[in-house]
Amino acid sequence: MIPELGHLALILALQLALVQTVLCLAGAARGHASWMRMGRGAANGQLLFVAASFAALAWAYYANDFSVLNVAEHSSRNLPAIYRLTAAWGSHEGSMLLWTLILSAWAVALQHGTDHIPVKLQARVIGVIGCVSLGFLAFVLFTSNPFLRIDPPPPDGMDLNPLLQDPGMVLHPPLLYMGYVGFVVAFAFAVASLLDQHFAQDWARWARPWTDAAWAFLTLGIAVGSWWAYYELGWGGWWFWDPTENASLMPWLVGTALIHALGVTDRRGSLQPWSVFLAIATFSLCLVGTFLVRSGVLSSVHAFAQDPARGLFILLFLVLVIGSSLLLFALRAAHLARSAPFALATREVLTLLGNVLLLVAAATVLLGTLYPLLLDALDLGKVSVGPPYFNTVFTPLMVPVLVLAGFGIHTGWNDTRFKVIATRLRWHGLCALVLGIALPWLYNELRWSAVLALTLASWIVLGTSQGVLDQLRTPTRAWRATLGMAIAHIGLAVGVIGIGFVASYEVESDLAIRPGETSVLAGYTFTFNGVKEVPGPNFSAVVADIGVSRSGKSLGQLMPEKRVYHASRKQMSESAIRYGISGDIYIALGDALKDGAWTVRLYHKPLVIWIWLGALVMGLGAAVSIVMRRRPITPR
DSSP, X not given: OHHHHHHHHHHXXXXXXXXXHHHHHHHHHHTOHHHHHHHHHHHHXXXXXXXXXXXXXXXXXXXXXXXXXXXXXXXXXXXXXXXXXHGGGTSHHHHHHHHHHHHHHHHHHHHHHOTTSXXXXXXXXXXXXXXXXXXXXXXXXXXXXXTOBOSSOOSSOOOOOGGGSSHHHHHHHHHHHHHHHHHHHHHXXXXXXXXXXXXXXXXXXXXXXXXXXXXXXHHXXXXXXXXXXXXXXXXXXXXXXXXXXXXXXXXXXXXXXXXXXXXXXXXXXXXXXXXXXXXXXXXXXXXXXXXXXXXXXXXXXXXXXXXXXXXXXXXXXXXXXXXXXXXXXXXXXXGSOOOOOOOSSSHHHHXXXXXXXHHHHHHHHHHHHHHHHHHHHXXXXXXXXXXXXXXXXXXXXXXXXXXXXXXXXXXXXXXXXXXHHHHHHXXXXXXXXXXXXXXXXXXXXXXXXXXXXXXXHHHHHXXXXXXHHHHHTSTXXXXXXXXXXXXXXXXXXXXXXXXXXXXXXXXXXXXXXXTTOXXXXXXXXXXXXXXXXXXXXXXXXXXXXXXXXXXXXXXXEEOOEEEEETTTOOEEEEOEEEOOTTEEEEEEEEEEOGGXXXXXXXXXXXXXXXXXXXXXXXXXXHHHHXXXXXXXXOOO
């Protein structure tokens, strides 16, 4: 009966979402305090029932209840216990249930974390989130029910996709969804500010910490997904411009613009309509990403659903949410407070310029992602838009964004003369250029991508560090407002260094090698000692033993694998990696050849780990920003 109880809990959660939406929005409109209290109570109840439903699904997986279709299709008796639990979100149905659980949790957290804001505004925000919850709960119940039964149940399941039987997939979906769903808070505040324009400026202050948190989660979720693809897929790349990867990158880009615009609106009251638009656009792109991944229009290792009915439901929901919010924006934006004129050399101008560049970058990614789909849908042929397009159009847009990141902390809210900024930063620019040329030359040879990346990264680090030091010398404690931003910008610089170096100096070698033979790559010597068969809990593996040494000194053994999973009979390669701060040694095992030879792919990837370290530092910067901003907040 546990799956039936889980299904019942979902039905009750749907009803509570309806109550939450109607009572919160109607209570705020009519001033009924009791309605608003009941609506907020419905949000608590919704979280309780969605959590119970998810727990029921997780129990069905853990108990190997193959009478549940979802469990039978995505689990097996020999699947390790940790993956039986995480398989609950390894399917389309389970992942959407996790989405609704996180959405309910954000609503309750917001409710208890904003008890200082006006009651009517809080009720409208909770009501808007309830409306979104209503749509997703209806989607789960009517098109993606995770509790469907089959009779008779099979003796064993079909197993979880081998790609998802990995620790990275334990963390990646929850982190990514925390970011995706978290942007609903900024969206709800923006819509609420349009419904009640008494708080057209104050909403930015209240939304900022929640938006920073969502952005941090999305940053970490993308980073973990990139790391997983790097070591799990066997091709050694960290980003392939896969459409599903792009679906997470687009809201990250616009969300980055949003957190900077909210800072301007909070501090100066400027850019109010622009901040509202960005909040709507960011969450809209989260919904677009959901449509791309869940509709079946994509073919990707990350995509889930292949059911047109699900795609149609999400598309209609997407049109309803985006269309209604943009219509409300068009009707009410003219009544928002207009920005006072500001001088050219101010932080407002730099923020706006950076915002525009980030939006154009997101638009180029959206175009490259949707263009092949549109041509295919219109029966105009099939085209492939891959890395050459994205690298050509995306990178030039990011260069000026990185330049602006080094300027930002040195511009004030009042007029700052260009001459003053130039005098302050000229030596930083010169030092950045020297470092950008000297370090790649000392490392190996001059390559333009490494020079550009290191110059820009040095520019950001030097300029940002100097800005923080200048603020520490003042008695106003202004550094508290910018420390988080400074850390995040330094994290961005760290990631840029990693991207530039691995793109410039990565080397690889494909070879056929026999036991006892050696090969040399990037100064490392690789000795193939043979293979052995190793049984796993739900797979059989052939494991290669490859010794690694440099200058005659042994660095240890690397053990890449070739696995065959029993239930699905799928083959998977498990790479072996020697991680290092200066670079990774990466080995992928290929196929067996004659006379005991095997194909092996060797990589040396300089500074690649800096990409993910940079993302961690950026997430830390967002966390510091939230902590530093904690203070009593009252309406202006």
